[in-house]
Amino acid sequence: xxxxxxxxxxxxxxxxxxxxxxxxxxxxxxxxxxxxxxxxxxxxxxxxxxxxxxxxxxxxxxxxxxxxxxxxxxxxxxxxxxxxxxxxxxxxxxxxxxxxxxxxxxxxxxxxxxxxxxxxxxxxxxxxxxxxxxxxxxxxxxxxxxxxxxxxxxxxxxxxxxxxxxxxxxxxxxxxxxxxxxxxxxxxxxxxxx
Amino acid sequence: xxxxxxxxxxxxxxxxxxxxxxxxxxxxxxxxxxxxxxxxxxxxxxxxxxxxxxxxxxxxxxxxxxxxxxxxxxxxxxxxxxxxxxxxxxxxxxxxxxxxxxxxxxxxxxxxxxxxxxxxxxxxxxxxxxxxxxxxxxxxxxxxxxxxxxxxxxxxxx
Numbered sequence: 001x002x003x004x005x006x007x008x009x010x011x012x013x014x015x016x017x018x019x020x021x022x023x024x025x026x027x028x029x030x031x032x033x034x035x036x037x038x039x040x041x042x043x044x045x046x047x048x049x050x051x052x053x054x055x056x057x058x059x060x061x062x063x064x065x066x067x068x069x070x071x072x073x074x075x076x077x078x079x080x081x082x083x084x085x086x087x088x089x090x091x092x093x094x095x096x097x098x099x100x101x102x103x104x105x106x107x108x109x110x111x112x113x114x115x116x117x118x119x120x121x122x123x124x125x126x127x128x129x130x131x132x133x134x135x136x137x138x139x140x141x142x143x144x145x146x147x148x149x150x151x152x153x154x155x156x157x158x159x160x161x162x163x164x165x166x167x168x169x170x171x172x173x174x175x176x177x178x179x180x181x182x183x184x185x186x187x188x189x190x191x192x193x194x
Numbered sequence: 195x196x197x198x199x200x201x202x203x204x205x206x207x208x209x210x211x212x213x214x215x216x217x218x219x220x221x222x223x224x225x226x227x228x229x230x231x232x233x234x235x236x237x238x239x240x241x242x243x244x245x246x247x248x249x250x251x252x253x254x255x256x257x258x259x260x261x262x263x264x265x266x267x268x269x270x271x272x273x274x275x276x277x278x279x280x281x282x283x284x285x286x287x288x289x290x291x292x293x294x295x296x297x298x299x300x301x302x303x304x305x306x307x308x309x310x311x312x313x314x315x316x317x318x319x320x321x322x323x324x325x326x327x328x329x330x331x332x333x334x335x336x337x338x339x340x341x342x343x344x345x346x347x348x349x350x351x352x
Binding site for chain 2: 034036044140
């Protein structure tokens with residue numbers, strides 16, 4: 001007995017530990033979550049009602065047309081998708097009360113007091129039947145991004161933190177100032193059938 | 195000489211296999227994390243478009259999917275190469291969509307019915323024509339909450 005034999009480590013509890021881990025992961029793992037752009041469709045028009053164009057002041061509408069070659073026409077001029085976000089932001093915000101941009105109306109908002117809000121603005125998105133889906137999603141994405149950026153900027157200026165991390169009430173207040181208004185007009189066939 | 199020395203030395207201890215289950219488990223974890231379950235087998239080719247402003251789809255029980263794309267190769271003989279709609283595990287027509295939504299909704303709990311979300315999973319090369327038809331059908335069925343499935347894009351590079 002010059003050297004004592006090293007006692008074997010009892011490994012029978014190893015399996016228990018492994019099982020514990022397994023169960024932990026089973027409970028906590030979420031299968032890859034589906035992501036996407038959430039939108040709300042307008043309610044259907046009653047069938048007997050004639051299509052009536054809603055009276056919207058021309059300066060309140062921001063018209064985005066997307067043709068069958070995925071080209072973008074914004075407010076009557078060609079535009080690259082990259083520049084859409086900036087343009088939409090300028091339109092929604094109407095910082096300098098431009099007469100060509102949406103009307104600003106005073107509104108009472110919590111935390112902010114009375115603010116001038118472009119609350120009647122509408123972004124009208126029209127696409128062709130031959131438009132590629134990816135192009136359409138890109139345009140939608142840019143428009144949503146414009147709103148998100150505006151909200152985030154306001155939130156940082158006012159509350160000093162990101163819009164995402166605000167509580168519900170404050171988020172609601174900001175949503176009131178920048179309401180998301182993207183209208184998808186009744187489909188039309190511009191490009192003709194090919 | 196060598197023989198004597200060999201006998202004098204201790205034997206090589208048997209390789210401990212007690213950590214083998216751990217190894218297996220870690221493999222299992224890896225696969226668990228890496229795999230994502232597919233609810234249906236796609237019969238159409240879908241490569242979702244990319245976007246940046248995405249929201250997570252929560253509560254799977256409130257979500258129904260509409261798949262759109264060109265049929266996969268094994269179905270092309272029967273269904274052609276035009277964009278098709280897949281509902282659950284079968285090809286469908288736009289006209290069946292309304293019924294489908296109504297049926298799915300009535301199968302849900304009453305208090306959850308207004309929360310029904312339709313996720314449109316369409317291939318990025320789909321033409322908007324069929325997507326518009328689907329949207330119109332959804333409007334008629336009063337399924338107004340929709341979601342365009344998309345993949346996250348990190349950088350803006352069109």
